[in-house]
Amino acid sequence: MTTTIAKPSLFTDALDFVQKQGVRTRYDNFIGGKFAAPVEGRYFTDVSPINGQPLAEFARSSPADIELALDAAHAARRAWGKTSPAERAARLNEIADRIDANLQVLARVETMDNGKPIRETLAADVPLAADHFRYFAACLRAEEGAITQLDDQTVAYHFREPLGVVGQIIPWNFPLLMAAWKLCPALAAGNCVVLKPASETPFSVMVLMGIISDVLPPGVVNVVNGKGSEVGHALAANRRIAKVAFTGETTTGRLIMQYASENIIPMTLELGGKSPNIFLADVMDQDDAFLDKALEGFALFAFNKGEVCTCPSRALIAEPIFERFMERAIERVRRITVGNPLDPATMMGAQNSSEQLEKILRYIEIGKQEGAKCVTGGGRADVPDDIKDGYYVKPTVFVGNNKMRVFQEEIFGPVLSVTSFKSVDEAIEIGNDTLYGLGAGVWSRNGANAYRVGREIQAGRVWTNCYHLYPAGAAFGGYKQSGFGRETYKSDLEAYQQTKNLLVSYSDKALGFF
């Protein structure tokens, strides 16, 4: 691991830049198309994980703010739901254009708030968010109902209708992109939304609301900030929502299901994973571009500092190539530059919070206690003085076995646990020996073997000869305790719709029963 050189002005320059572009130092909630102060007048200070410095203040809301947001959403519901698909799609495309036009501001805001490298926010988070709006605008335009002629004079018409007002609770690891994943299908389908961002990362969503405040009719999107413990119940258990979507951990996922059961409403849950990344022996048959790509695939556990639900946090490597592959792979990991994420050369930035940093360090200790061998990393990263109050970890690789806790628990950090397998069957068995089933990776030059592994792994997405691609148009979601429901795919529209059937008789003949 190498460390970037101190560049004290990066943070202040970035903050100055975004503030000159209109980014505020205090954000109220966004309700009914404008910023609205929280009822109880409380705010919290959001700090940057880069250096622990304050970024801006955000509303620390109470249940009364959720009710105001729901009032606004319900006031907008009928008109928005009846807007023509062409008009709704135009609004979504306009949001995408505004995101593109504000790429530099949104990327900096996201990097400062989350700690992820600017090269990721510029190339992935922000452009992908824009593309999600375009994708669902396209899905909406292409959507059709269905007509079934049941007999010569009886016809079943199937219409897609919005659910109404939905509640969405999103996590802190991809603040803007997760907002896009949740908002796009809901809005495309004609719903109004009350969204609660994570308090760790409310910044980019609120900046986005400022950018698009005139694009949507007031009340179509409402954003309420605050703690899950203070406003979560008021939103998720509210009888005025028709659906709840949540991304987070499993116990709260269960709680959300309970709340939904009280109101008999549907839900979508995405609850994390412990994804296997499987390297079959033939990846080393040649020393070529494909092997290089596979080695990068191994190192992708460090993408977004490992704070990804699909982090490939277990690498399973075929025994015959284990030592040769690991030598190359570890060398690749050691080249990861950790440092100020605002530096375009930085590959891995700051963990999102001090709690997250402590949790990761705790798991590194657990790995050591269990006897896993730490082959690189293993502690906090050395960083220059100007960011010494930030939360930096060395990319860490353990070698051990799949029964160890570092192989079973989602660390949500740049910690990779590596083991070997003797056969494709054993790779599948180890890959599936987990509570979760969100993502997986398989690398092979043999299409038949790659296909077999891909079909046998119990996970919602199996990246094959690639990893960490998140295009709109590919279904994303979990098996097992990773939750259920699919996002980033056209079927997600249906998750935000009712099916209305008109069963119409064109005959004047009575049934004859009565």
Added chain:
Amino acid sequence: MPELVVFTPSAAALVRRLKARYGALILHQSGGCCEGSAPMCFRANDFRVGANDVLLGTIEDTPFYIGAEQLRQWGTHLQFVVDAVPSHSDSFSLETRDDMRFTTGTRVK
């Protein structure tokens, strides 16, 4: 045989304080992403304990559960240490209102 779970004095004090305010509580070990891998603290009647939950231990008359499958995967070879630390994190867990956070660490038994 040592207990499977122990609570630090600060965890016990936080449970006591929350209990005085909210009444009977329950702790449940979470897994998965974001705020996962930590105990979540709810009002006892807010969270439904299921047939597949296992009682790990009790602190201040407050039960601490974990899902059976999760316990099976975690194993019982290490002792769980529940602590409480200052935190600005966001979750549905009650102690976050006080800018605190329960954590689950481990040590060799």
